[in-house]
Amino acid sequence: MAKRKPKVMRPKALPPRGFRDYFGEEVRARNAMLHKITETYHVYGFDPLETSAVETVEALGKFLPDVDRPNEGVFAWQDEDESWMALRYDLTAPLARVYAQFRNDLPTPYRRYAVGPVWRNEKHGPGRFRQFYQCDADTVGTPTMAADAEICAMLSDVLENAGIARGDYVVRVNNRKVLNGVMEVVGLLDPANPEEHADRRGIVLRAIDKLDRLGESGVRSLLGEGRRDESGDFTGGAGLGGEQAEIVMGFMAARRDSGGATCNALRALVQGSDTGLSGVQELETIAELSDAQGYGADRLLIDPSVVRGLGYYTGPVYEAELTFEIFDEKGRKRQFGSVAGGGRYDDLVKRFTGQAVPATGVSVGVDRLLAALDAKGRVAKGSVGPVVVTVMDRDRMADYQTMVAELRNAGIRAELYLGNPKNFGNQLKYADARNSPVAVIEGGDEQAKGVVQIKDLALGKALAAGITSNEEWKAQPAQMEIRRSDLVGEIRKMIARAG
Amino acid sequence: MAKRKPKVMRPKALPPRGFRDYFGEEVRARNAMLHKITETYHVYGFDPLETSAVETVEALGKFLPDVDRPNEGVFAWQDEDESWMALRYDLTAPLARVYAQFRNDLPTPYRRYAVGPVWRNEKHGPGRFRQFYQCDADTVGTPTMAADAEICAMLSDVLENAGIARGDYVVRVNNRKVLNGVMEVVGLLDPANPEEHADRRGIVLRAIDKLDRLGESGVRSLLGEGRRDESGDFTGGAGLGGEQAEIVMGFMAARRDSGGATCNALRALVQGSDTGLSGVQELETIAELSDAQGYGADRLLIDPSVVRGLGYYTGPVYEAELTFEIFDEKGRKRQFGSVAGGGRYDDLVKRFTGQAVPATGVSVGVDRLLAALDAKGRVAKGSVGPVVVTVMDRDRMADYQTMVAELRNAGIRAELYLGNPKNFGNQLKYADARNSPVAVIEGGDEQAKGVVQIKDLALGKALAAGITSNEEWKAQPAQMEIRRSDLVGEIRKMIARAG
Numbered sequence: 001m002a003k004r005k006p007k008v009m010r011p012k013a014l015p016p017r018g019f020r021d022y023f024g025e026e027v028r029a030r031n032a033m034l035h036k037i038t039e040t041y042h043v044y045g046f047d048p049l050e051t052s053a054v055e056t057v058e059a060l061g062k063f064l065p066d067v068d069r070p071n072e073g074v075f076a077w078q079d080e081d082e083s084w085m086a087l088r089y090d091l092t093a094p095l096a097r098v099y100a101q102f103r104n105d106l107p108t109p110y111r112r113y114a115v116g117p118v119w120r121n122e123k124h125g126p127g128r129f130r131q132f133y134q135c136d137a138d139t140v141g142t143p144t145m146a147a148d149a150e151i152c153a154m155l156s157d158v159l160e161n162a163g164i165a166r167g168d169y170v171v172r173v174n175n176r177k178v179l180n181g182v183m184e185v186v187g188l189l190d191p192a193n194p195e196e197h198a199d200r201r202g203i204v205l206r207a208i209d210k211l212d213r214l215g216e217s218g219v220r221s222l223l224g225e226g227r228r229d230e231s232g233d234f235t236g237g238a239g240l241g242g243e244q245a246e247i248v249m250g251f252m253a254a255r256r257d258s259g260g261a262t263c264n265a266l267r268a269l270v271q272g273s274d275t276g277l278s279g280v281q282e283l284e285t286i287a288e289l290s291d292a293q294g295y296g297a298d299r300l301l302i303d304p305s306v307v308r309g310l311g312y313y314t315g316p317v318y319e320a321e322l323t324f325e326i327f328d329e330k331g332r333k334r335q336f337g338s339v340a341g342g343g344r345y346d347d348l349v350k351r352f353t354g355q356a357v358p359a360t361g362v363s364v365g366v367d368r369l370l371a372a373l374d375a376k377g378r379v380a381k382g383s384v385g386p387v388v389v390t391v392m393d394r395d396r397m398a399d400y401q402t403m404v405a406e407l408r409n410a411g412i413r414a415e416l417y418l419g420n421p422k423n424f425g426n427q428l429k430y431a432d433a434r435n436s437p438v439a440v441i442e443g444g445d446e447q448a449k450g451v452v453q454i455k456d457l458a459l460g461k462a463l464a465a466g467i468t469s470n471e472e473w474k475a476q477p478a479q480m481e482i483r484r485s486d487l488v489g490e491i492r493k494m495i496a497r498a499g
Numbered sequence: 500m501a502k503r504k505p506k507v508m509r510p511k512a513l514p515p516r517g518f519r520d521y522f523g524e525e526v527r528a529r530n531a532m533l534h535k536i537t538e539t540y541h542v543y544g545f546d547p548l549e550t551s552a553v554e555t556v557e558a559l560g561k562f563l564p565d566v567d568r569p570n571e572g573v574f575a576w577q578d579e580d581e582s583w584m585a586l587r588y589d590l591t592a593p594l595a596r597v598y599a600q601f602r603n604d605l606p607t608p609y610r611r612y613a614v615g616p617v618w619r620n621e622k623h624g625p626g627r628f629r630q631f632y633q634c635d636a637d638t639v640g641t642p643t644m645a646a647d648a649e650i651c652a653m654l655s656d657v658l659e660n661a662g663i664a665r666g667d668y669v670v671r672v673n674n675r676k677v678l679n680g681v682m683e684v685v686g687l688l689d690p691a692n693p694e695e696h697a698d699r700r701g702i703v704l705r706a707i708d709k710l711d712r713l714g715e716s717g718v719r720s721l722l723g724e725g726r727r728d729e730s731g732d733f734t735g736g737a738g739l740g741g742e743q744a745e746i747v748m749g750f751m752a753a754r755r756d757s758g759g760a761t762c763n764a765l766r767a768l769v770q771g772s773d774t775g776l777s778g779v780q781e782l783e784t785i786a787e788l789s790d791a792q793g794y795g796a797d798r799l800l801i802d803p804s805v806v807r808g809l810g811y812y813t814g815p816v817y818e819a820e821l822t823f824e825i826f827d828e829k830g831r832k833r834q835f836g837s838v839a840g841g842g843r844y845d846d847l848v849k850r851f852t853g854q855a856v857p858a859t860g861v862s863v864g865v866d867r868l869l870a871a872l873d874a875k876g877r878v879a880k881g882s883v884g885p886v887v888v889t890v891m892d893r894d895r896m897a898d899y900q901t902m903v904a905e906l907r908n909a910g911i912r913a914e915l916y917l918g919n920p921k922n923f924g925n926q927l928k929y930a931d932a933r934n935s936p937v938a939v940i941e942g943g944d945e946q947a948k949g950v951v952q953i954k955d956l957a958l959g960k961a962l963a964a965g966i967t968s969n970e971e972w973k974a975q976p977a978q979m980e981i982r983r984s985d986l987v988g989e990i991r992k993m994i995a996r997a998g
Contacts (some may be wrong), residue, residue, distance in 0.1 A: 045885035049522055050521040052515075054618070077575065132553065144896075147917050399855045401792050408543060418608045
């Protein structure tokens with residue numbers, strides 16, 4: 001009988017479901033972009049804050065006290081003392097905790113930025129992961145609209161500094177209070193009894209959000225008696241009369257060429273609502289302050305059709321949208337869409353201290369912005385592959401390593417081939433896989449003559465692909481012999497040519 | 500009866516036990532240092548890898564299959580499908596998983612670096628947190644000592660690029676195989692039966708590690724019959740005879756002026772052990788390759804007294820030590836000590852694939868290195884506070900914001916005061932709290948004349964502290980009136996003077 005080896009149970013080499021790894025250029029491109037964003041935040045006077053990934057579930061505050069195990073949307077577990085901890089799901093909840101904890105030591109107002117991963121215990125799918133980056137900036141502790149105008153201007157600068165050209169984006173601003181004013185005017189919101197009609201207001205909000213898809217008549221149906229779709233399904237309406245529905249439609253269509261004109265149109269709609277008028281006044285102030293700083297209607301637009309986040313924020317709401325067209329996964333042209341959003345929320349710290357603290361801020365969608373830069377060919381190409389010094393004679397590793405050290409000391413990214421040097425073809429394959437611009441070759445003959453061969457791999461690839469004509473090939477050989485003492489200078493020239 | 504408000508249970512504004520927050524300059528200084536380290540890794544041809552914070556417990560592999568709940572040292576929880584996930588406790592375990600998963604797509608050898616937080620579910624204490632940064636570089640897939648020599652050279656460059664001067668650090672190299680050779684020679688290790696005498700080898704290792712504290716005679720006692728300390732407690736010894744103990748003592752004391760001489764001394768000690776001789780040969784190769792690259796004995800030292808990690812690694816072990824003195828928390832002078840360590844480990848991927856994959860790497864202790872730079876006054880002072888434009892007239896926010904925009908567009912960090920402007924003293928207090936170099940003041944009189952006041956807050960502080968003599972005060976006033984149109988230029992000059 002043959003001996004049987006005991007069966008070995010090996011762990012699977014996979015990340016948990018919904019998580020992924022980032023390699024090489026992906027990491028560098030994201031870091032380069034985040035650096036540009038945070039440097040813009042820095043020039044605006046915002047200070048970095050880095051909280052830990054883990055918070056108490058109590059501080060995150062997404063859970064009811066009678067829920068035994070908090071697992072709605074977050075990754076949570078119990079500490080040894082039985083208290084629950086969880087991975088943060090955004091960067092705003094930790095800011096609230098920090099501001100409550102350190103409010104006596106922090107400047108007022110407190111401008112802070114934060115960058116880092118957040119975690120969501122949600123269904124994942126294509127392009128949707130359970131860990132992703134956020135990059136936020138918030139101003140805590142001031143009600144002035146100057147703070148909101150500043151955030152909008154900064155958002156413009158962030159996009160331009162990251163590589164989005166002026167004209168390729170717009171920052172749209174709306175205000176929750178104006179919408180509330182509209183709700184008051186059409187009879188769906190009574191300031192004395194704000195809970196009443198919450199359902200019908202929800203229907204109105206969702207209807208506004210569907211304008212793109214359903215068109216005006218579809219939205220009108222939803223504002224009124226309801227709407228039956230093509231499949232026969234019926235969606236209940238908000239029950240507004242024709243005149244009331246017109247006010248809502250007018251709100252969505254109130255955008256004019258200038259912020260001032262838009263505000264005038266809105267003001268006419270919310271006459272009679274103090275909240276609505278105050279919201280219009282806020283938008284007007286933002287438009288004025290922005291204009292004064294040179295952030296005019298080509299970049300910053302008062303736009304009542306922005307509804308994303310209107311349910312969450314308490315005052316101004318902003319959204320940065322990229323206006324150029326891309327082809328989606330089905331090959332259809334469409335606008336790139338939103339890459340950042342934010343707004344004002346006034347109960348950030350109240351949960352902790354009982355005291356209302358006004359705050360306003362923005363969150364940049366790191367992965368979406370990176371995808372946009374990629375689509376525009378503007379991802380920072382910070383990294384070429386390394387120069388690869390090959391090994392012709394394994395007894396002369398010290399000589400080869402000396403070459404590498406010279407290149408590195410000159411700031412040139414370089415590597416010694418550290419695999420098995422027996423098969424020289426494998427060394428060139430390795431250089432190719434590393435996207436190496438230049439390979440260095442020095443055998444015994446070269447050493448005796450005091451020369452080395454340098455091989456222009458970028459040009460080699462172009463030649464192999466037939467990109468380069470014969471004359472150019474003759475004028476500029478893909479491989480040349482140079483003096484050993486000229487190594488650094490010649491390679492620098494070759495890289496400059498390839499770049 | 501007075502009405503009683505319902506009692507509100509408010510969450511505590513605290514992070515979980517053992518976690519902390521990092522503010523402003525702390526974040527920027529660490530990022531600046533990490534940037535310098537990773538740029539050095541980059542020039543050496545290492546590619547970044549960013550894995551997610553979460554791995555399967557199976558892949559982390561610290562747990563026995565029959566343990567119900569993995570909580571030894573890691574933060575772990577169950578996914579919806581009942582599988583266990585955990586926060587990574589280092590950056591090496593994820594590298595092993597990634598290399599096993601992508602080994603056919605990655606270059607061989609694979610040089611990778613990684614930066615990020617890791618989490619330990621351990622007792623925390625002063626200066627010891629449950630989340631901290633690591634910054635690693637590893638070369639996977641090659642057994643050549645050229646890889647180890649490269650890591651040691653890179654470690655030197657990392658320290659110098661981060662701001663540690665040559666002469667203030669040394670990279671010490673030892674080799675597990677030499678120690679194993681010594682164990683063989685003294686009869687504590689039989690290659691045919693490696694499990695035997697494991698306890699006694701453990702005693703020898705711990706004795707070597709205590710040389711600093713116990714001195715030679717104390718270590719000799721532990722190598723022999725054992726040692727009774729001052730309190731009367733007895734520690735059992737390894738039971739070596741006098742001649743055998745001398746060999747171990749000789750191993751620890753084998754360091755000579757040059758790597759070659761040290762290797763000769765070691766070779767004499769391990770005669771008869773193939774493993775030992777192979778280890779000496781490895782050290783010799785590292786010393787030769789390092790010398791050839793210009794990393795001589797002033798930076799890289801073959802040093803058999805390095806034992807940290809000898810139990811974990813399988814070949815060369817390295818440790819970077821800072822040699823300058825600092826005062827510890829008790830005011831005593833001591834050497835700063837270790838800031839990085841690493842070595843060769845050859846079973847990185849075997850758990851997953853069954854195939855041995857040689858690897859060698861280093862981990863930089865981010866917080867310790869930052870503390871060292873701080874002690875040397877070399878923490879990057881990348882950030883001064885922002886220029887603060889004050890608000891004299893709240894109806895002219897647009898004018899003030901325009902000034903701020905001009906400064907920011909010129910790359911000068913600047914803020915508009917966004918707190919309540921009523922009390923002007925509070926505005927200057929705010930500027931002070933922000934470590935602002937300059938405050939800008941423009942009231943109605945100034946506006947009418949087309950001028951602004953700029954206040955040199957750095958100089959003001961120096962004057963208040965009596966640092967500046969009267970003559971200088973006269974020559975260089977802390978506040979001056981400039982033309983509004985000269986704002987950017989004059990502030991630039993004032994900041995340059997303050998810097």
